[in-house]
Amino acid sequence: MSEIAAKAPIKAATKAPTRPRRRLIASRLVPYLLLQALIVIATILGLRLLQPNDPDDFALSGFSLRQDGVTLPVTLPHFTASRYSLDDPPLYTGSFTFRRGEAAAGWSVYLPRFSNAVEVAVDGVVVLDSRRDANANRPDRNTPQIAAIPASLLREGANEITVRLFVWGPLKGFLDTVYVGPDAALRPAYETRTLLFVTLPVVFSAWQSILAVILAIMWLMRRREPVYGVLAAAMVLGVVQAYVPPPVPPAATSRLAAVLLASAPIESALVVMFGVLFFGWRWPRYGMLLFVPGLVVFVVGLIGGPPLPRILFLVLGIPTVGLCLFLMAWVTATAVVRRQDAASFTIGCAVTIVLVCWVQDMLTVLEIVSNDRIFVSRLSYSAMLVAIGAGLTWRFARALNQVDSFAGQLVTRVREAEERLKASFVREEERARAAALANERTRLMRDLHDGLGGQLVSIVALSERGHEGATITDAARAALKDLRLVIDSMDDIGGDLMLALGSWRERASAQLRPHDITLDWRVATPQGLPLHPELRPWHVIQIVRILDEAVTNAVKHAQAHRIAVTIETLDASEGPYGLISVTDDGHGFALAGQGEAARAGQTARGLRNMGNRAARCGAVLDLSSDASGTRVRLQLPQRFPDSDAAAG
Amino acid sequence: MTEQGETGEAITILLVEDDAPTCWRLQDALVKAGYEVRSAGTLGEARSVLAGGAPRVLLTDLRLPDGHGIELIREMRQRFPDTEIMVISALGDEESVISAITVGATGYLLKDAFPTDIATTVRDLVAGHSPISASIARFIVRRTQGAAPNSAEPPPGPALNTARLTPREIDILWGIAKGFSYAEIASHLGLSKQTVPGHIKNIYRKLEVHTRSEAVFEAVQQGLIKL
Numbered sequence A: 001m002s003e004i005a006a007k008a009p010i011k012a013a014t015k016a017p018t019r020p021r022r023r024l025i026a027s028r029l030v031p032y033l034l035l036q037a038l039i040v041i042a043t044i045l046g047l048r049l050l051q052p053n054d055p056d057d058f059a060l061s062g063f064s065l066r067q068d069g070v071t072l073p074v075t076l077p078h079f080t081a082s083r084y085s086l087d088d089p090p091l092y093t094g095s096f097t098f099r100r101g102e103a104a105a106g107w108s109v110y111l112p113r114f115s116n117a118v119e120v121a122v123d124g125v126v127v128l129d130s131r132r133d134a135n136a137n138r139p140d141r142n143t144p145q146i147a148a149i150p151a152s153l154l155r156e157g158a159n160e161i162t163v164r165l166f167v168w169g170p171l172k173g174f175l176d177t178v179y180v181g182p183d184a185a186l187r188p189a190y191e192t193r194t195l196l197f198v199t200l201p202v203v204f205s206a207w208q209s210i211l212a213v214i215l216a217i218m219w220l221m222r223r224r225e226p227v228y229g230v231l232a233a234a235m236v237l238g239v240v241q242a243y244v245p246p247p248v249p250p251a252a253t254s255r256l257a258a259v260l261l262a263s264a265p266i267e268s269a270l271v272v273m274f275g276v277l278f279f280g281w282r283w284p285r286y287g288m289l290l291f292v293p294g295l296v297v298f299v300v301g302l303i304g305g306p307p308l309p310r311i312l313f314l315v316l317g318i319p320t321v322g323l324c325l326f327l328m329a330w331v332t333a334t335a336v337v338r339r340q341d342a343a344s345f346t347i348g349c350a351v352t353i354v355l356v357c358w359v360q361d362m363l364t365v366l367e368i369v370s371n372d373r374i375f376v377s378r379l380s381y382s383a384m385l386v387a388i389g390a391g392l393t394w395r396f397a398r399a400l401n402q403v404d405s406f407a408g409q410l411v412t413r414v415r416e417a418e419e420r421l422k423a424s425f426v427r428e429e430e431r432a433r434a435a436a437l438a439n440e441r442t443r444l445m446r447d448l449h450d451g452l453g454g455q456l457v458s459i460v461a462l463s464e465r466g467h468e469g470a471t472i473t474d475a476a477r478a479a480l481k482d483l484r485l486v487i488d489s490m491d492d493i494g495g496d497l498m499l500a501l502g503s504w505r506e507r508a509s510a511q512l513r514p515h516d517i518t519l520d521w522r523v524a525t526p527q528g529l530p531l532h533p534e535l536r537p538w539h540v541i542q543i544v545r546i547l548d549e550a551v552t553n554a555v556k557h558a559q560a561h562r563i564a565v566t567i568e569t570l571d572a573s574e575g576p577y578g579l580i581s582v583t584d585d586g587h588g589f590a591l592a593g594q595g596e597a598a599r600a601g602q603t604a605r606g607l608r609n610m611g612n613r614a615a616r617c618g619a620v621l622d623l624s625s626d627a628s629g630t631r632v633r634l635q636l637p638q639r640f641p642d643s644d645a646a647a648g
Numbered sequence B: 001m002t003e004q005g006e007t008g009e010a011i012t013i014l015l016v017e018d019d020a021p022t023c024w025r026l027q028d029a030l031v032k033a034g035y036e037v038r039s040a041g042t043l044g045e046a047r048s049v050l051a052g053g054a055p056r057v058l059l060t061d062l063r064l065p066d067g068h069g070i071e072l073i074r075e076m077r078q079r080f081p082d083t084e085i086m087v088i089s090a091l092g093d094e095e096s097v098i099s100a101i102t103v104g105a106t107g108y109l110l111k112d113a114f115p116t117d118i119a120t121t122v123r124d125l126v127a128g129h130s131p132i133s134a135s136i137a138r139f140i141v142r143r144t145q146g147a148a149p150n151s152a153e154p155p156p157g158p159a160l161n162t163a164r165l166t167p168r169e170i171d172i173l174w175g176i177a178k179g180f181s182y183a184e185i186a187s188h189l190g191l192s193k194q195t196v197p198g199h200i201k202n203i204y205r206k207l208e209v210h211t212r213s214e215a216v217f218e219a220v221q222q223g224l225i226k227l
Helices: A002-015 A019-049 A183-221 A226-243 A254-278 A285-303 A307-339 A342-365 A377-464 A470-490 A497-515 A537-556 A597-616 B020-032 B043-050 B069-079 B094-102 B115-126 B134-146 B167-177 B182-189 B195-207 B212-222
Strands: A062-067 A070-075 A078-080 A091-098 A107-111 A117-122 A125-129 A145-149 A157-166 A173-175 A178-182 A518-523 A562-572 A575-584 A620-626 A629-635 B012-016 B036-040 B057-061 B084-089 B108-110
Touching (some): A019 A307, A091 A178, A117 A145, A125 A145, A183 A377, A226 A377, A254 A342, A342 A377, A377 A537, A537 A562, A597 A620, B043 B069, B084 B094, B134 B167, B167 B182
Parallel strands (some): A518 A562, B012 B057
Antiparallel strands (some): A062 A070, A062 A091, A091 A157, A107 A145
């Protein structure tokens, strides 16, 4: 029913593939896009609101800039042209007023944002050189700097402050407002910025490194899920990028800078790869093209001089990052449309946030938006990675739980199945037992009917007709003998016909003794007859009855004096088979007197019976009779038939 | 002609059989062979006859009007260990014969046996030959084969401890079960023909559970009872 229901829409979709599908996509995509728009707005608002506040009371904005021999007044924040030389950096000169009575505490100079490096001097004495702090010079981090101004330097009244801004391209130099004032007033703003732009990235990086280890282990244990490995690689790159201090030009280790610059595009490509794999798609071979820009930056960085990789990064790397973010947004949007699950929604929202941050950074770089040149994409990207990693770990743990509960269910199911099986086995066993019992009963009935029944009836008939003595005795003895045979055949002889023949020998000897007939018993082969695991009681009865008939014929009709039974195992190409021969020295049944037609008829019936019995067991009966005696040759089958073919 | 024991006295037989015609038939055959036969139709009668002295041979049916022949055999075995005991059976089925053997009987006599066979069997018995039929031998060897030591349920049929039988004795039983004569068995196993009846007597002794405590011991040995 449900299958039919499930097939119907597919059929409809194949017939008219465009309209319903488009409607479905629209119905899913539109809410998602609306949600993303909301997130964009929220992100922009959040970035605006979370802009750190600086103590404006102590702001110094009016500076005079001396650059390339030209001096002009500027207002901070101020951008300077991109430069590739550290010689003769732009020099900002300003002044502030110091009142000793105002505060007993020491004064500091606080620079919330600058790029790339500053050297601050108060009254000609250098109090701060950020070039010594490698992390402070990273343009992608918004590291603030604060420096205490030695009290002895400060003069009552006007003091001069100079800021030398070192810039290494291709980005423009930037100097935010400079704050000079009591340390107590400046320090909180500095601490806030440090927390946001220095400590937080370190915390994220630490998380990232831990998640990288966890994901790498997951991937190592589950190689067929490369998604973990890809994310781990992205995280490792991010961590390396965050912790390796970038060299300050003109450092000799500028090659390292190239590696660090290459990390961002490669990371973003890895994230796209993760997204594709995470949503269960195949990573296309041409997808590797995404890694090309990063690798180009890397190679150029390795062989080229310092400014070239940075320029390349700006023109190749950053657009690649943007491209990757857009691709990622597209991938997640597709996943949302197709899957409509929490994971795709969450990742989609995270990607949107990072994308907004990237766009904001781009606008900042291009000076379209002024926000004191605070770059947020790296921070948001780290946060996204941590979120994704945490989500993956959560998914992994949930999968483990599912496995646990699955194992529990399995145990219960197996137990249930086992019980059902047991019950059905018991039923089956009972049924089989009942069937076997019924079969056995049928067989017993037939055997008793064949022998005992007829003989008892014959006894009754003989008694009624007033017969005396011998005939009744014979009939009764025959009946008893048959009863013993039936009982005997019920015994488990384990496929060894010799065990049945042993009993038969006793009975036959007892039968022959009053007639003074000797029974020669010869077992030609040591083991007698081959074992027949398939031998069943009814086979035994048939064989013994054949032998009985042969002996009875010899006694009654052939007037034999000696009966020889020979048992041997002969080898045929297909395997050994048994042969039982009963030979007598009587005058043979073929030479029965003319007047004994009735008796001859009886003999013929007996012979026919013997043949039938042999056929039922799959044995071959061979009779030869002449004046010198009769020979009955019973060749046993190699395998006794399972069912009584001739019985029906 | 009178059958006589070693002392020269007539050999006495106690015949316990509740079916009168069968009883007559057996008695006729035995008397004709020269034995002194006293007959009893019930356990009570048999016990009162026994008060007058032990017979040389006890032939008893198992199902009697006032009890089971097994009880009589057990009593006999304890009071008169020298008396040879044989079960009279209509069919010679293992079920009844084996349980009689475990209390001390030696083989069985078929109720419809020919008179000469009856006389021969008793004569052999008195002479110290213990007859064993192929079906009984078969039952015993099947039991030695099938007795898995740890099988949960005992095999069907009467309890029988075959643990004390030696491999040679088991070989002899196999021969009998397969219908070989004593001579054939002796030549197969490299024995003297005369020693085979002795082995068979030993087999009977070993299958016999002598006392109640021994029965318990055997049962524990066989794992039929768990202490």
